[in-house]
Amino acid sequence: MPEITGMFGWKQFDRNRKDILAEFDRAIELIEDRPVKTEHGDALEAIVRKWLQEFLPEKYAVTSGFVIPNIYNPGMKLYHSDIIIYNRLEAPVLWTQDNADQSEQGKYRAIPAKHIVALYEVKAQITERSIGDAIDKLCEINDFSSEFPSNFHSGIIFGYLKYENRYKHKFLEKLAGTNNAFGFKNGMILRYEGDESICGHISIRRDIPEDSRTNYSTRPIVCPMNELGEIMQNEDGSVTIQNTDENKIASASIVSLGDGGYGVTRNYSRFFNVDDYGLNLTWTIDNFSEFAIKLLINLDGNDQPVQNFSFGKMFEKTV
Template sequence: MPNKLKIEFPVQGWKQFLTSKKEMLDAYDRARVKAKTQQVETSHGRVAEAELRKWLSSFLPKRYGVTSGYIVSPGLKSTQKTPHFDVIIYDQLESPILWFEDSPDVTPQGRSLAIPVEYVRCVLEVKSNFSSSTVHEAIEHLTELRPLMDSLDDPQDKYKLHLSENFCCGVVFFNLQQVHQFSEKALSNLVKGLELRGFFGGMILRGEGHTKDITGKLSILRSETPTESCIGKDKSSLPNMGMTKSVKITDNLHFLAMLLWTEPYFSEFGFDIIAMMQGTYEVGRISSFHGMGATGFEPT
């Protein structure tokens, strides 16, 4: 009887999986160089959004469409402003498209679509650089979803008004610059995401000064006891790891933000989103071993 396979580490194709991340960063860097010739440097930010949508569209199961655009609910007044979001992942097998707007980004993912609320599965805010101001802006923009996430529709309700039970949201940053390497405020601003249903943190694709192709994982942790920040010139820098001072909720409940870096986090980010949208995500368990690997574990 043949031997039964067991999970290997590194797994097949883990380096190839990371090429998608490299392609995103290469496109972003080209746009950043071109942007330096402009009076207002904004084009590389639009490229970052478009490249993330492009990767997600090629990576996610075909059930899921990826677009920028609007989330529409019959529960909101027609006079209420509909915010625009960088990345909306939705059930494209079931969802109608209420309207669309063309964009200078001529790819299919570049158009802004209006998606009915019940078919939206995930929203991501994308920023070029990780800093206290960009984290604050990203979380503040996600809070515009609050009217759609503060309640759940009854499964028997014929007309859906709110985001689905398995909805998730997060933030993605393309770069962590050295100038922000000791910014505890940048990381602590992430804790405000606790107010958002389905908020899981996010990722940073690159930290300046890294020699390996590692990805930063942004997460919020809970603790029964208070914790102190480990970030500072005489402590640790964000490109190494970061942990903020905790926020007290009750005597036995505290929350803090953490940033860790490894090569597998890019894969973990993608498969965790799939698991969350499908309702199979488990805290503390790897959602998939596909794409898992690290240079230090490669056989010599």
């Protein structure tokens, strides 16, 4: 792995991700030693909630608990969510109850939908079942989507993808179902067992040209960085990825450094297309920082593409 450099904030984001994964690994080890097992996903939920509460602006609070569609509806149904991000300055907490996670973020709280700005489902491992379960949970709010504020969004966080699942193309098709979940904007896979330096980012891409609508192929759904082509600078100053394996084709993310130089990072992407939209799964070294910045952008109600922002960007090479 080459020596990594980056823009302001990259070391902090990289440290955040490593700390989350290290704490997750410790939690799994403790769970395995206990006579009564709990879900690995529960441990990851608690760790991610803690990070979010430290990362997000003070006006937002993070909790697990229940979404209340309308407090004036006596026949209301409760909807549970792993992670609720809400406006702490305006939202009433209708009630609180203890959870196995004894932190403040782990307590179950009941929050009215009108004050909730984001909901996330968290799963320890990405599998067909965990994808389906997460999307089903997110889709539960579709019937009362009008109750949420205009800057609301939803998302999914997975802990890891196992090495033996690198050719599970069915995952892409299942993940495309996130298009059915109200407000879906952001998803992340924190780790791939075959290359722990990379993180997966999940998004829905729309208005895809017909000539690029391709689905299942022999290409894996993830590829380690050391199996991708080398970053090469041409005589005219342009940058290309030199690769002879058509099943492991990388693209380059290039950021101007302001001094005539550029920072370059390889990324590996797979798509699954459905009519005029598709699932985009991208792997690279700085997807955690991209996820975090995109989260802030979505909370601000801004749909500006995250690639326009360079804060926290990581580079494999500068040219």
